Amino acid sequence: MVVDGAARRQVQTSRRQWSKDPLAGLLRWNTGPWAGTSLSPRQRSPDVEDWVSDRVREIVAAHRGERGALLPILHAIQAEYGHIDPQAIPVIAEELNLSRADVHGVVTFYKDFRQQPRGRTTVRICRAEACQAVGADALAQQVQARLGVSFGETTAGGEVSLESVFCLGNCALGPSVEIGGQLHGRMDGVRLDALLAADR
Ligand code: FES
Numbered sequence: 001m002v003v004d005g006a007a008r009r010q011v012q013t014s015r016r017q018w019s020k021d022p023l024a025g026l027l028r029w030n031t032g033p034w035a036g037t038s039l040s041p042r043q044r045s046p047d048v049e050d051w052v053s054d055r056v057r058e059i060v061a062a063h064r065g066e067r068g069a070l071l072p073i074l075h076a077i078q079a080e081y082g083h084i085d086p087q088a089i090p091v092i093a094e095e096l097n098l099s100r101a102d103v104h105g106v107v108t109f110y111k112d113f114r115q116q117p118r119g120r121t122t123v124r125i126c127r128a129e130a131c132q133a134v135g136a137d138a139l140a141q142q143v144q145a146r147l148g149v150s151f152g153e154t155t156a157g158g159e160v161s162l163e164s165v166f167c168l169g170n171c172a173l174g175p176s177v178e179i180g181g182q183l184h185g186r187m188d189g190v191r192l193d194a195l196l197a198a199d200r
Helices: 005-020 022-031 050-063 070-081 088-096 100-109 136-147 189-199
Strands: 121-126 160-165 177-179 182-184
Touching (some): 070 088, 088 100, 121 189, 136 160
Parallel strands (some): 121 160
Antiparallel strands (some): 177 182
């Protein structure tokens, strides 16, 4: 393929934008004059389990025509599997003609995407302003130390996944926490420990 000066400039612009927002870079990359060129090579993924590969390819096919298809594809995969398995990344990259690093960059940039299965119970701690003002940060530190995981992670035994959210609609009763889908206000470390123990 012959690449003219305008196309080369567009790619350079896309690369600069990638450093600020990986999705903005990808949208241009995937629809611009470089789509399908050797700058974003198709990668074979022979190590991927067939059942993951086939289903992921079906999901990609269902969304391929959408503008900025990567995000709806990732959401659909997460809705089906509960997380974005690392094995899915090379398959998505191959199907969308992106590099694995491109797809991995988007998965890790957006905190909503999980890379591990959820634990049996999910604890979501509100870290928005109103809750912060009444101790949400201290509670967050306490909970991370107590569980031995950071936000976005799951305890080793697969019991608890810890997530942060920005407003649970319970601002007057912060710090607000959701445990297994149940909302709790005026939370502190001692109460949270007791609720988690009761949940086991
Ligand atoms: S700010 Fe925490 S629930 Fe709204």
